[in-house]
Amino acid sequence: MRRRRIRPALLLPGLLLLLAAVSLPLLALLLTDSGKARELAAVAQASVTAFAILAGGLFAAYKLEVFRDFEPHLTITHDISHRPVSDSYIHISVSVTLHNSSRVKVDIVDGIFRLYHVAPLSDEQVEQLYLEMPESGSILELEWPVISESQLARGEGETYVEPGEFHQETIDFIVSSDTKSVVVYTFLGDSRYSITLQGQRGWDLSSVYDIVNIS
Numbered sequence: 001m002r003r004r005r006i007r008p009a010l011l012l013p014g015l016l017l018l019l020a021a022v023s024l025p026l027l028a029l030l031l032t033d034s035g036k037a038r039e040l041a042a043v044a045q046a047s048v049t050a051f052a053i054l055a056g057g058l059f060a061a062y063k064l065e066v067f068r069d070f071e072p073h074l075t076i077t078h079d080i081s082h083r084p085v086s087d088s089y090i091h092i093s094v095s096v097t098l099h100n101s102s103r104v105k106v107d108i109v110d111g112i113f114r115l116y117h118v119a120p121l122s123d124e125q126v127e128q129l130y131l132e133m134p135e136s137g138s139i140l141e142l143e144w145p146v147i148s149e150s151q152l153a154r155g156e157g158e159t160y161v162e163p164g165e166f167h168q169e170t171i172d173f174i175v176s177s178d179t180k181s182v183v184v185y186t187f188l189g190d191s192r193y194s195i196t197l198q199g200q201r202g203w204d205l206s207s208v209y210d211i212v213n214i215s
Contacts, residue, residue, distance in 0.1 A: 111152030
């Protein structure tokens with residue numbers, strides 16, 4: 001079982017509250033003959049009580065994620081279409097719509113648009129996919145063959161998505177006419193993240209698309 005670590009920022013107020021809870025009643029008992037001392041102890045106790053209420057409220061807000069809306073949140077949707085462009089090739093158009101559902105603007109600086117080949121595959125290819133599948137055994141972690149990939153690179157402040165607003169990117173792929181099913185994958189990262197292809201942080205979406213009714 002994973003043990004939860006106590007954050008230092010929460011440990012210090014707790015220690016102060018414990019010290020005050022023990023020392024203030026003791027101080028009041030020792031200084032019963034002094035009116036001013038009793039008044040000082042009463043004032044200190046009231047201050048500690050107010051601090052305890054404030055600390056408790058902040059801790060509850062932290063645990064309940066009251067301030068979560070001040071982190072960036074991006075919703076990605078795919079609108080995919082296709083058409084034949086020759087006897088041997090099909091054009092796939094992907095409209096990627098970004099919706100900023102948070103209260104802070106999102107500055108898109110990095111992105112990946114990738115197309116995976118799902119069907120048809122040979123029996124040997126499918127068997128190899130299962131052999132290379134991660135130990136978690138999730139079907140979502142199958143590493144389908146990559147058909148094409150496009151990377152997005154923007155300067156900071158070039159592509160802002162303001163709170164409540166939408167932004168759209170369109171990506172085009174060309175695939176063989178015998179392709180029947182693909183996976184469209186999109187990853188987008190905000191400027192506040194440190195983004196690398198090996199350690200991506202941001203938002204992503206995968207959509208399975210079947211190529212049918214080619215005329």
